[in-house]
Amino acid sequence: MxxxxxLVAVLFVLASCNLKQAKEKSDGTLxxxxxxxxxxxxxxxxxxxxxxxxxxxxxxxxxxxxxxxxxxxxxxxxxxxxxxxxxxxxxxxxxxxxxxxxxxxxxxxxxxxxxxxxxxxxxxxxxxxxxxxxxxxxxxxxxxxxxxxxxxxxxxxxxxxxxxxxxxxxxxxxxxxxxxxxxxxxxxxxxxxEGRLVRYHMLLSMRYAKATFAQIGSKELGPEFKSNYDKLALSVDELNKRSADDSALEKSNITLKSTFGNYLGYLTSIKGNFRMLMDVKDEAKREETLKKIDSDFAEMIDDYNRI
Incomplete structure (x- = not known):
């Protein structure tokens, strides 16, 4: 446990979108x-x-x-x-x-x-x-x-x-x-x-990170691990590129830039450790890597929810 x-927390991570309030639909749709x-x-x-x-x-x-x-x-x-x-x-x-x-x-x-x-x-x-x-x-x-x-x-x-x-x-x-x-x-x-591409890739990255994590078994990686990892890697690369673009950050209403930087650092670390799991053979090293991923997820979620 x-x-x-x-992973449970990741499944239910908050989405801080900072959008304008919209009117409720008359049909009761959330x-x-x-x-x-x-x-x-x-x-x-x-x-x-x-x-x-x-x-x-x-x-x-x-x-x-x-x-x-x-x-x-x-x-x-x-x-x-x-x-x-x-x-x-x-x-x-x-x-x-x-x-x-x-x-x-x-x-x-x-x-x-x-x-x-x-x-x-x-x-x-x-x-x-x-x-x-x-x-x-x-x-x-x-x-x-x-x-x-x-x-x-x-x-x-x-x-x-x-x-x-x-x-x-x-x-x-x-x-x-x-x-x-x-x-x-x-x-x-x-x-x-609406062109809020930083937040778009943040959400995609969280989705792919969750899907990649879900493919980690007790002894081996699931069949969809690599494909989910590849999607995560592309989205993380996009985020890293856009993190240096002040106009892109402003468009996505990213005002806490230091917190965003921390979030992106943990996300990038998670991506790197997912990659390491593909080659790790030693069980002790595998456990160490999993603990690092687990810890980084906790920190990433904490930052994500404040952005």
């Missing part, structure tokens, strides 16, 4: 450049990113790592500790999950994504409550009285709850995937049509 977790859609859907993306992104601040994935490191996995459980700390997981619950829940009842209607967001949020909030109880139990030294009986029970409760959370997150991501794809297609075509 940790090794490839960032208007992807409306602030109402952006605020709501981006809050949903924030939830899935919080759940999966292991190395960007407070995250649920990081919380799980701390939980298992301190109390052990189900087959090697060890609750006989004097204290535990699972990190600042409530930051993500308050700033991400609860914000998205508040948006779920708002327009526009996102169908099953709304229902699945609420179901997922209910369970992850419940799981976070168990973690809070565990921390309180150890801080209060209650194990001195019950000989770790409640620790064992809370551990089991959390494991059961986490299984529900993980299952519901998969369902939530699937219900968001179609919306995300339609939105990205809309902006790709709109940016191309």
């Amino acid at each position: 940790k090794k490839m977790g960032i 208007k992807y450049d409306s602030p109402e859609f952006s605020d709501k859907f981006n809050s949903y993306i924030s939830v899935t990113n919080y759940y999966s992104t292991s190395d960007k601040g407070s995250s649920w994935d990081g919380t799980l790592t701390k939980f298992y490191d301190q109390l052990g996995t189900p087959d090697k459980k060890n609750v006989q500790k004097e204290d535990v700390y699972f990190g600042n997981f409530m930051w993500g619950i308050d700033q991400s999950v609860k914000v998205a829940v508040a948006n779920a009842e708002k327009a526009p209607n996102l169908g099953s994504a709304d229902t699945n967001l609420i179901a997922f949020s209910k369970e992850i909030i419940s799981a976070s409550s168990i973690l809070q109880q565990l921390e309180s139990y150890y801080k209060g030294k209650s194990y001195l009285d019950d000989k770790y009986a409640k620790a064992n029970q809370l551990y089991s409760n959390f494991i059961n709850e986490q299984a529900k959370v993980d299952s519901l997150c998969i369902v939530l991501r699937k219900s968001m995937a179609g919306i995300k794809e339609n939105r990205d297609n809309y902006f790709v075509e709109l940016n191309k049509k």
